[in-house]
Amino acid sequence: MGQKISVLIVMGSDSDWGIMERATQVLKEFKVPYEATLASAHRSPDRTRKLIHSAEERGVQVIIAGAGGAAHLAGVIAAETILPVIGVPIESSPLHGLDSLLSTVQMPGGVPVASMAIGKAGAQNAALFALQILGRSNPEIANRLRSYKEDLAAQVEAKGKQFHGQSQSD
Amino acid sequence: MGQKISVLIVMGSDSDWGIMERATQVLKEFKVPYEATLASAHRSPDRTRKLIHSAEERGVQVIIAGAGGAAHLAGVIAAETILPVIGVPIESSPLHGLDSLLSTVQMPGGVPVASMAIGKAGAQNAALFALQILGRSNPEIANRLRSYKEDLAAQVEAKGKQFHGQSQSD
């Protein structure tokens, strides 16, 4: 775990990879160095702490934490660092992620976690939000985010035009 | 924090005392030595760990943790000990304790937390459940629990008889 990285992605379980992989795809697209690894708030608390305590010196600017059920991971990480922590609630219990969402977002005053949506959209947005943070001091990333935003709009525009054929005027 | 205690009660905030005091009343009634103190999973993670790591040598047999909102306290404690951890969800956010309940009870496989009901009934029952655990190796406590149970029934019986006057047989 020696090289410099800007974003650290932590998952509570390897079964979360299917969701959290979406975050890494965005970071790859933006060519931002990241590391994705496992560390459980409940099963490996020491590993989690060590990972966080070494994060700042490794150059980490933002931490993304994805977890399901009683999703304590993001909160437990936020307790140990002043780096911005973004939480991704993962649907892994019969309650469809409502438990993960509330466990992630309802943090007490003093220790913020930035919660994203449940699941893949949340993982994608966690990466984009990390980039928005990096973009505050990195104009190149900011510019690429502007292009990304324009692309989103252009895609809707293009699909909307193709779609036009489905309209009808008697 | 030197004396021997059997039950350690931890609260995330002093505003939880109004609820958790109910647990101490039960333990006092049973003359079981306990300590009630504050330690936040998010605001004072080191203090929380130290408290738990010193618990076993202080003779603690059971830990009760009460917290509100994204109630990570019981889970974070359970991650650090093999002592039984009982969680009391506290209603402290606009969501009426649903967030605290799900954050407390929906623990992943491997790290159990025993969740009680939200609020005062939960605090009372956390103490009784701690006594039921102690009662497994302490016959006197077991006997007192039997009396307690009989008293509960007797109280309902007595109230039910007084209440009888409200019946009617036109």
Add this chain to the structure above:
Amino acid sequence: MGQKISVLIVMGSDSDWGIMERATQVLKEFKVPYEATLASAHRSPDRTRKLIHSAEERGVQVIIAGAGGAAHLAGVIAAETILPVIGVPIESSPLHGLDSLLSTVQMPGGVPVASMAIGKAGAQNAALFALQILGRSNPEIANRLRSYKEDLAAQVEAKGKQFHGQSQSD
């Protein structure tokens, strides 16, 4: 039902076996004598009572009750004994176990039930929590729980290292 057992596992229906079997696997691993059987709070109340009333003399130290829907089983058992009762809410209705969870956990003051998570994680943790209780007077079980906890951490560590390959540093 004559032999000595330490843990009694009761299910409301044989359809709950797929979930509750997870509890028995943990107890087998720890070589703790248990019995798993059926008894419904609603369909066979007499059987349930007899089972509970004979539990203490059979040496039972902890009772685990798994049920779905309006899951009254754990509460009904707790009404009849001073043994610690652990409830496992099972997802068996369209409401995804929210009904089972609330029926299990929201017990009135005086009669505690220790609720675990909904489903398999809850069944696994019920067995572990039972072992944590037994471990209070059985140092061998306590030691094995310490190893179990270390194994959990080691597994995350190992998986985390393998996983490392997925990281990227452009």
Add this chain to the structure above:
Amino acid sequence: MGQKISVLIVMGSDSDWGIMERATQVLKEFKVPYEATLASAHRSPDRTRKLIHSAEERGVQVIIAGAGGAAHLAGVIAAETILPVIGVPIESSPLHGLDSLLSTVQMPGGVPVASMAIGKAGAQNAALFALQILGRSNPEIANRLRSYKEDLAAQVEAKGKQFHGQSQSD
């Protein structure tokens, strides 16, 4: 508890009286002999069973059970009798009666409980539903229910006419 009664009203706690009294008012109005008493599924299971087992010989035709939290009372009663059991969920926990409702209504196949609305409307309707059952073999009660229904409509009609003044036709 010797006299003949048609409807037995059972409450889990005397704090439920404020709600369940509404049921007794309706029964008084219809001059149907009833008894209202306390019996807790959890704190006094024996009393509850005795009450139910003596109900048939006392002439009871319908049982109404009101309870809050993990409201097991109606289900536990239904397990012991073939008399129709009507459940009234009572709002007594931070969850606003959602727990009581789900614990009352989500009964497994084989043991029905007829759930009414949460709170006072539920208590009133429990009594009316009991009367509808009695009305199946008692034409006088059936006739009085017809009048009651007409009165409800007439009251709305009357209030609606008075209210008419608030309309406007500029």
Add this chain to the structure above:
Amino acid sequence: MGQKISVLIVMGSDSDWGIMERATQVLKEFKVPYEATLASAHRSPDRTRKLIHSAEERGVQVIIAGAGGAAHLAGVIAAETILPVIGVPIESSPLHGLDSLLSTVQMPGGVPVASMAIGKAGAQNAALFALQILGRSNPEIANRLRSYKEDLAAQVEAKGKQFHGQSQSD
């Protein structure tokens, strides 16, 4: 629709038959004459009213209404009759029947609907509850209900014994 029937089963849609058929199986088993038909509170209000208004003269003693979504059917029927109306919430929308349950059970004071559980267990219990009502004036049905109840217990007993093999006592 001429012959005498004791129980009228009404469904809001033919897609509800998969659930409501369960009610007819119970009634067939008890050899109680019934009719199951369609009538929607929203799509065929006139048909619904005619069906209800002719019910009493056809000998109907109890009405069972099954519906999904904004399940108004049971309430709309209860508005038109003093016969006992039993509602079965059906899971037919993305909300898993929570909408049907609340629409069925939360009736205003004055017009009771007896709500059963969501889905098949509810349909089965609706029929059993109808039989419990009929049993109040029909001792044969009452006796058969007693046997049914004993059978339920015997089935659990038998399954529990077979199941016994899964227990273990190291």
Add this chain to the structure above:
Amino acid sequence: MGQKISVLIVMGSDSDWGIMERATQVLKEFKVPYEATLASAHRSPDRTRKLIHSAEERGVQVIIAGAGGAAHLAGVIAAETILPVIGVPIESSPLHGLDSLLSTVQMPGGVPVASMAIGKAGAQNAALFALQILGRSNPEIANRLRSYKEDLAAQVEAKGKQFHGQSQSD
């Protein structure tokens, strides 16, 4: 009930007036003739039907229905007319209007109800939506709606400027 009105407002109970009055204030402001009256889907079904059946010939263009609990009123009205029906869920039960909302909005395909927000905002918007419908064939109302919209923006602008003083730039 003879004069011509454009909007008919129906409430299930006079206790709903505190909420529904908000709708009449908007209509008064726009000088649109309306009538507000009581009619319960459950307690006065005949009155409700008569009211709706006479609505078209009285010139009614839109119907607004406000109700709480199992709020069937809007749906029952929509079953009887092809006029647009707007539903206002009212918070009148312990469930805070979630029951009213789901009972109002989850209508089956074929019989639409347009649901507004729970409570006063919903009542205000029901009137505005009725005006938007009337505005389709009444240019004066359309113009007044444009002014209303501009006023809303101007009010936020004005309040925002006053508020400006609270900003700070150290």
Add this chain to the structure above:
Amino acid sequence: MGQKISVLIVMGSDSDWGIMERATQVLKEFKVPYEATLASAHRSPDRTRKLIHSAEERGVQVIIAGAGGAAHLAGVIAAETILPVIGVPIESSPLHGLDSLLSTVQMPGGVPVASMAIGKAGAQNAALFALQILGRSNPEIANRLRSYKEDLAAQVEAKGKQFHGQSQSD
């Protein structure tokens, strides 16, 4: 986007088409000119605004907006127009459309959105409600809606009769 249309259907994503197509089927059946297109409140806000601002001059009388998750589309459109806006919540997240429903229906006072049910029933009803609005100034559409309503009832009647065979009168 030049021709005259009466109803504009906007979707937040092309994945919503499977649901929203149901609305277009109804409009086709009624031979009402419409256009269905894509425009996202979040990914293409400019396109959305242009679409709405040009709607009135294109003759649009009603706008239907379908979206999932944090479904802002209908509200964002309603902010820009005095045309009636109908919202269709779409189930596209793990929360089964509860998020879409609340995001669509809980609009603040001043800016109404008419919410339909979640999913296909909602899409069908959005089109029917649009027709009910058009029917206020177009007697032909009103007449066709009357026939549609009669057809709905006739279909239930017909299915109910076929279904009759399933009844039984022992």
Add this chain to the structure above:
Amino acid sequence: MGQKISVLIVMGSDSDWGIMERATQVLKEFKVPYEATLASAHRSPDRTRKLIHSAEERGVQVIIAGAGGAAHLAGVIAAETILPVIGVPIESSPLHGLDSLLSTVQMPGGVPVASMAIGKAGAQNAALFALQILGRSNPEIANRLRSYKEDLAAQVEAKGKQFHGQSQSD
């Protein structure tokens, strides 16, 4: 709106000030220039857009948006900027902020909003999270955040010691 500010706080309504003021207190404490103002996504969409479009040139690094009900404000702002947007759900409807939370957090992939907890804790944390972002390029702010974190722990420590007197060791 001319001076340089680092954080822009936008509220949907002046009634949100009671909650959002908490954010400004934190920013004042850290001496970070901010502006707090009103702009509604629904009632003043133009003002909202202008505010956002001028934000970057005014030096704004982070935007905080607080809103209740169908809380679209944060999402609508995020649609118009690549600055990080933090959402604070505000409890302003009968649903206790569940609607605001889901409307804020469940954003679609591509347009992130960082959601905080409902209410005051969320407002406080929004400011702290904004500071954590600013701290990435401002070491002084980072240092002050470290002190703030130590102060939080010290406060719990101090309160915990005072509290110690409540412990008991019979």
